[in-house]
Amino acid sequence: MHDVKWIRDNPDAFDAGLAKRGVAPHAADVLKIDEERRALISELQDVQSRRNDASKAIGKAKAQGDDAGAQALIDEVAKLKSVIQDGEDRQRQFDERIEAVLSGLPNMPLDDVPVGEDEDGNVEVRKHLEPRQLNFEAKEHFDLGEAGGLMDFETAAKLSGARFVVLKGQLARLERALANFMLDLHTTEFGYTEVAPPMLVRDAAMYGTAQLPKFVDDQFKTGAPDDEDAHWLIPTAEVPLTNLAREAIHSEEELPLRFTAFTQCFRKEAGSAGRDTRGMIRMHQFAKVELVSITTPETSNDEHERMTQCAEEVLKRLELPFRTMVLCTGDMGFGARKTYDLEVWLPGQGAYREISSCSQCGDFQARRMAARYRPTGEKSTRFTHTLNGSGLAVGRAMVAVLENYQQADGSVTIPDVLKPYMGGIETLELGASDA
Structure with missing residues (x-):
């Protein structure tokens, strides 16, 4: 399996290594999925941060006797939990897509390996x-x-x-x-x-x-x-x-x-x-x-x-x-x-x-x-x-x-x-x- 971070930092070298083995370029395909995955992870982090803030605010609202405000926060936390679960499912799908691509690609040859077809x-x-x-x-x-x-x-x-x-x-x-x-x-x-x-x-x-x-x-x-x-x-x-x-x-x-x-x-x-x-x-x-x-x-x-x-x-x-x-x-x-x-x-x-x-x-x-x-x-x-x-x-x-x-x-x-x-x-x- 290949290191996605390495591919991100060395896309041309990755494709050059594949070319030596007679395999078409794949860096662009991998990085497109990786970019979408990282964008989703960033969104999930923002939602999780908001859920944590809302969870803390529930206690404060109840302490101040604001039952309506507390209930609104409880409802928001429930919705955010559903969003997070959906996002985590999507993240797993991105992970599976990347793995499906990478698992079918051969290892990178060392520099001193002779290049040849057969x-x-x-x-x-x-x-x-x-x-x-x-x-x-x-x-x-x-x-x-x-x-x-x-x-x-x-x-x-x-x-x-x-x-x-x-x-x-x-x-x-x-x-x-x-x-x-x-x-x-x-x-x-x-x-x-x-x-x-x-x-x-x-x-x-x-x-x-x-x-x-x-x-x-x-x-x-x-x-x-x-x-x-x-x-x-x-x-x-x-x-x-x-x-x-x-x-x-x-x-x-x-x-x-x-x-x-x-x-x-x-x-x-x-x-x-x-x-x-x-x-x-x-x-x-x-x-x-x-x-x-x-x-x-x-x-x-x-x-x-x-x-x-x-x-x-x-x-x-x-x-x-x-x-x-x-x-x-x-x-x-x-x-x-x-x-x-x-x-x-x-x-x-x-x-x-x-x-x-x-x-x-x-x-x-x-x-x-x-x-x-x-x-x-x-x-x-x-x-x-x-x-x-x-x-x-x-x-x-x-x-x-x-x-x-x-x-x-x-x-x-x-x-x-x-x-x-x-x-x-x-x-x-x-x-x-x-x-």
Whole structure:
């Protein structure tokens, strides 16, 4: 959510920021509603002042025996109360109108974010390892996984439809191993607190992290559309983790808060028809280890760099080739001010594919959630800054391991850091049935 006062003071900068993201100017529309709202508030203050004066005068009139004057004042107070109630209803309508406009507008990009229309405008920041040269034709992960019946899309389709998978045996264990490795790394070395959050949340939580109302068609909801007790299946653990700071005031000394969680995530992928229809790249249900930070405005950019490096370290320890991209304004997520994407090399596709996005959101989400902190030595409060990132997408990490560690005979070597989590298994014999 945007700060109306900032828009009032910087209308041209606001429209310029929107233009970088391919969005039409909105400052004039917002400020017109804001001007009418502030005029109404001024009128209400005058009416409230008059009501207070009249209320005080009632007692004086009665003390002087002026019953008629007292009754007239009582009648006036009653009328003024009705005017105030009507004005407050109108003020709420103005508030809702402003919120309706602002809730549909993306965050302002930072000045150093490259301007572009789509992924072609993204800029490579750094690269780690060169892709391994295979002396055989690389297979894609689904060919490797289906060979031994351990990655079963056909059965999953019978159970749930397209874009689901059943993992069995050693592949189910590999998914668990990857998640445990990531959680251990983030909690023991990087200072994140592990959280086991709910995976069903209410409207307010989804609104707080900007999944609603803009992206309602991408979400799964329980119950009937008009059921007030219905919940949303989380599209990412960012939602419950960030909302841990909802309607709270932290001291500056408590920040940064750093949370991590391993959860299932659920997305309709409404805009991805025809994309990645085979395999585990784009699923309706997928596993992910999430990273979330709640911090101060002064430290949020440094925290963003730190979070990205934490995600990168997972790929480094797995010894997977990857590159770090800064996303351009046209490819950046709705709530982000700046985003780094980590793209891992997939030999089967012969391409780099996204495995993590780390975003700095400024106070965009905090305003929606009323997440504040009190600076040291001050009485007033300020909005926190929020950040989120994948540390990593577990399913895509499995895809990367299978394709990068595949051997000519169809087996897959286990990365060294995962061997303790695999019970000593060093090789996945995917061409044979699992015991």
